[in-house]
Amino acid sequence: MQGLPAIQDIVNLAAKIITSRTFLEIVVFPGFLNVFVGAALLTWLERKVIARVQLRIGPLYAGMWGILQPIADGIKLLFKEMIFPELADAKLLMVCALGLMMIAAAPVVAIPFGDGLVIANMDVGLIYVFAAISLFPTLILLIGWGSNSKYSFIGGLRSLFQQVAYEIPMWLSVLGIVMLTGTLNLTDIVRAQEKLWFVVPQILGFVVFFAAVLAELERIPFDLPEAESELVMGWMTELTGAAFMVGFLAMYTKLYVMSALITALFLGGWSGPSILPQPVWFLLKTFLVATVIVIIRGAFPRVRVDILLRTGWTRLLILAFANVFVTAMLIWLGFGWFWRV
Amino acid sequence: MEPLSSYIILSSALLGVGIYGLVSKRNAIRLLISVELIVNAANINFVAFARYSNPPILTGWNVVFYSIAAAAMEATVGLALILVAFRLNGTIDVRKLNRLRG
């Protein structure tokens, strides 16, 4: 009879787990807390930047420059009543909101925030990120269907077609990078950019990828699924209270993750002068990209849905293939060694 | 590492579920789902056998690549057929799609 383990032992074990590098990576820095706080900060950043673009001030009272506004919003939404329409499938909606958050946060696992500062350094990192992103249309369609409201349903359908149309150009625009580096490991891809960021040789791919990311994020000029003046809030119309909060946070998590992905793929990731540590460079670049995406929202009008889809399926696709061709030329002409890892 | 037979039992069970659906269901979309399940049972076997040969051979993976691609195409055409059947007959119950029976 060994007896029950003493409380001391349990505390020791817990302390050991909590202070272990893996646990800290998963829960705090490149992991969950980073994503959560980053997404919350982005909601504040968006309101502030949009306000500046429109010559307003934006949130001001909660904390310095209103930086605590996301917390206030979160508490407000948490205590709001959850109303689901009469024929809606409330359980499906809640599960889908949870699934959205899971999928939106999933790519963070593979994105390196510093040299070696990555939760899982997997060989198929890039494809893993794309596979995770490709699950969004399914869930959004289910939310649009499950809420049984015309706005939600039309928003969900538009979102489906739009994300589906821009997924392929997004994948193919990255093919050039894969050809140059010969790997799908995101850490290796960032390491390959020590000499020259990929935004230079892959400028065409960068443009296509950026446009596709804007469309995947459903942001202006491609924000048809939730065009405020026509569809209220798109597929999120019937999400209320906590479910809305989770869905909304998932969309901003997606924005954060996609900005980080652009940084890692095209903008050299963590590389920068060594005055600042690597993760700081990475976060700076990420927030810069996010700010550009937000400013675009303040500056551009919305396009029409059929034009949007046709552009995605013709121009962007052709540009992506052109990028692949240019990269192939680059390698055939013998410049490929420059970015090999 | 589990023994190979556990994977085979799993894929046989999945095959059984798929065949059960094919035999007893009447809705065309459920039949399509059953077919997908059966294809996936075969895929599991391919990958498991490739992994458990010593040394592992890549043929299994290559075959599954083509198998998934072909299954995706099959689902596309199948769903198009279901749409046409629905448009012509107003139902996708396979027991009522008996116009060709004469």
Added chain:
Amino acid sequence: MALDSWSLVAIFEIVVVITTFPLLVFGWVMSAKGRNPIRDAPFESGQTRLGEARLRYMMQYYPYLIMFVALDVVAMFLFTWGLVFASLPVAQDYLFLVFLIVLVVPLGYALYLSGRRESW
């Protein structure tokens, strides 16, 4: 403790769930349960609900969906090619070119059809 990278993915997802799910449960538990036909009506800009919600459909974009399924597969195959591109003999690159050229006509047909509204 050398955990496999995919176990880390699983643990991360579990962390996401155990932090997000309580929020939903909290909202669900705290909200009022009474039903009221007016409150439960779906949002239609303040109007009363008109007809079924799952009625209209944008069928004219169906070709895009089929193109998506096709190009999804193609893109995945192209990634396997891109991985080994630099070390591949040129003759085998032509193979993938053939693979793509075969697809040009069908995809052009799909684009042509998606532009014609009266077909759908």
Added chain:
Amino acid sequence: MPDIAFLALSGLVIASAVFALEARELIYGAVGLGLSLIGIAGLFILLGAEYLAMFQIAVYVGAVVVLILFTIMLVERERGRIVEEEEPVRLGRAGIYVAGLVALAVAAAVILLAPVSPEAPEFYRAPLQELGRSMASSYSVALVILGLLIGATVVGGLTLVKIEQKEKTSGTAQ
């Protein structure tokens, strides 16, 4: 660890496969199929085929399940819900018998006749480069044929679904 993962994943695969066939609403059936396919992707990962697992998720769950959902929504459009008639119990029972027999026979045959030794190398990952190289050399003909298949699917699917000008019906506009 792998044992727990295997048990959990196989439980997920089988349970959601049954759910896909037995769920009351067709939409849930498609969701069950998606879950089952994700579980199979997890099994592929356990077997060391990571790229294949990602391919499975992107193509099956990301594209095929979306297409199935889309079709279900299209088909259910006019009546709100599909009224699925109850299958005769006799048929369900016959299905279970047939399926059980076939599954047992296949499992027994494969396990008894399997020519490979069940001893697997401890740690193995599919070498990604090797995959691409074999795709370009040994499977080159299959690749071109796959291109033809995809092209045929696109043309065939569209030709099936599109409405001829002459017999244009009213219910399908927009």
